[in-house]
Amino acid sequence: MEKILINELTPEMKIIKTDKPWIKIAFLPQNSTFEEKVKLLKNYGVKEVYVKSNKRGVQFKPITSSFEAKFSEFIVSHPEDMEFSVNYYPTVEEVVQLQEMHSEAKKRTKALLEDARIGNTVNTSAGMDIVESFVDSCFKKPTLVASLSRLKDFDDYTFTHSLNVSVLSISLGKRLGMNTDELRILGIGALFHDIGKMKVPEHILNKPGKFTDEEFEIMKQHPLLGFELLKNDKLLPESSKKCILEHHERADGSGYPGRLEEKNISKPGKITSIVDVYDAMTSDRVYHKGMPAHDAIKLMFSWSGKHFNKVLVKFFVDIMGIYPTGTLVLLNSGELAIVYEINKNDPTRPLVLIISDSEKKKIEPFIFDLSKYNLVTQIYYKTIVSPIDPKPYNINPNEYIENFSKKAMGVLR
Ligand SMILES: [Fe+2]
CATH class of the missing domain: 1.10.3210.10 (Hypothetical protein af1432)
Incomplete structure (x- = not known):
């Protein structure tokens, strides 16, 4: 991961997070152009971004590596296997x-x-x-x-x-x-x-x-x-x-x-x-x-x-775990969460919406990126233990996602 100025961004770089609370990255409109995304980030006061890099930030990895392409292709072409x-x-x-x-x-x-x-x-x-x-x-x-x-x-x-x-x-x-x-x-x-x-x-x-x-x-x-x-x-x-x-x-x-x-x-x-x-x-x-x-x-x-x-x-x-969007999961912290966005680089570490505390008591939902880890200890902050049946908890994952997205879009406007 490499920190660069937002003006140094090029379309093939993958933004991991920004100098502002990372949550905003998750809500960049998926179908907007690179220029529109940069503009939106700048409007939000972002000055520096963290991008994925391989050799000390000199060369940047394109968003779709052959592995990721193969992987997405497999998921798309084998729906029955899911x-x-x-x-x-x-x-x-x-x-x-x-x-x-x-x-x-x-x-x-x-x-x-x-x-x-x-x-x-x-x-x-x-x-x-x-x-x-x-x-x-x-x-x-x-x-x-x-x-x-x-x-x-x-x-x-x-x-x-x-x-x-x-x-x-x-x-x-x-x-x-x-x-x-x-x-x-x-x-x-x-x-x-x-x-x-x-x-x-x-x-x-x-x-x-x-x-x-x-x-x-x-x-x-x-x-x-x-x-x-x-x-x-x-x-x-x-x-x-x-x-x-x-x-x-x-x-x-x-x-x-x-x-x-x-x-x-x-x-x-x-x-x-x-x-x-x-x-x-x-x-x-x-x-x-x-x-x-x-x-x-x-x-x-x-x-x-x-x-x-x-x-x-x-x-x-x-x-090994591809959790589709909307899957209710139990985290090793004891919290319940809903898969919000699949992480193609690591299907086992998606972006999740955390909806309960460790006692399974409902809380105000918030987004958490499971690919985040402590840079000193190199240990992931949270990990999925297992997908969970939502029925006993009376949870409708899609409703959660919809409500949360609506709220988030309101904040962006
Ligand atoms: Fe062996």
Whole structure:
């Protein structure tokens, strides 16, 4: 982001905010010309604007990058695929319940994987219990299950990551139309995908910083080590074992350990590899900060075809949360909000209208930009936990939006 004088603005620059309260940007008439917008901003006393830039503000990124174009094109050309995102919204109570289930499941995953570290037999049937509860929820609350993966845990990375890869694989599998049995097979394989890491010396596994070539070679053995550990487990289906063995294979044959080409990688293997990379990139680690979801998705798009199956990546982007305008959402602050304007750069961080306090008591609505973050801590101020069913709250989102827009336009005039 770069701060420039309003007179330095050119049509291809994207205005993020102004030196005046940012809310005014949201109300710039969408169909007005660049000149009209600048005039309106000047009338409002704006002298400086913040614009999106890439290299220290020297070159400005055009408003429509190829990723954004591809993304909007996908949304427009696959309206039927949007159904998944809007067909069921849970209540706040259901969200809280599932969050508790996630945190309990994390403790159990940790215990299971630690068994492998100390050489005990891994209780795969206990793993199946964890997976079954999520498969069940996924049928009832698909959007919510995918959003659980935003619950990160810095201290217990390996365990949270294992659970999140399982939960996200189940969500993606469900999106692809898999049945309950297929989802169980996928979910349990994904839960144990990194179990081989329990056999990698801890000083390498938790090394803060880059691996040496030798250490990397040891790390690269974990799919095989994991497969070896569970290959004779009678309870674990063969397809689940593919998740362990194949999650680092890549469509172009550049992966490991088998350098398999796409046609030879199993579907569970492909799904786990996409989800694994996404969760790893977006998680905070000892040596790097997690990437924002939209940057990770952007990178995955650029790798699709080469590393990943393109169609699977598209479906994955879909389940990661596109909240249509008018969706009631619960924020991590406990407040209820309504999606006001989709943010094409990051569909998971739209502009929202906050309509309640953290106790769910209605307040005078105000606009909040979910892509805003603290520049010092790099942490987002607010994040969507889940879309919510508006009925129990007697909320008509469209009415809210209409009333608020009318008021705002009155202010502008
Ligand atoms: Fe792995």
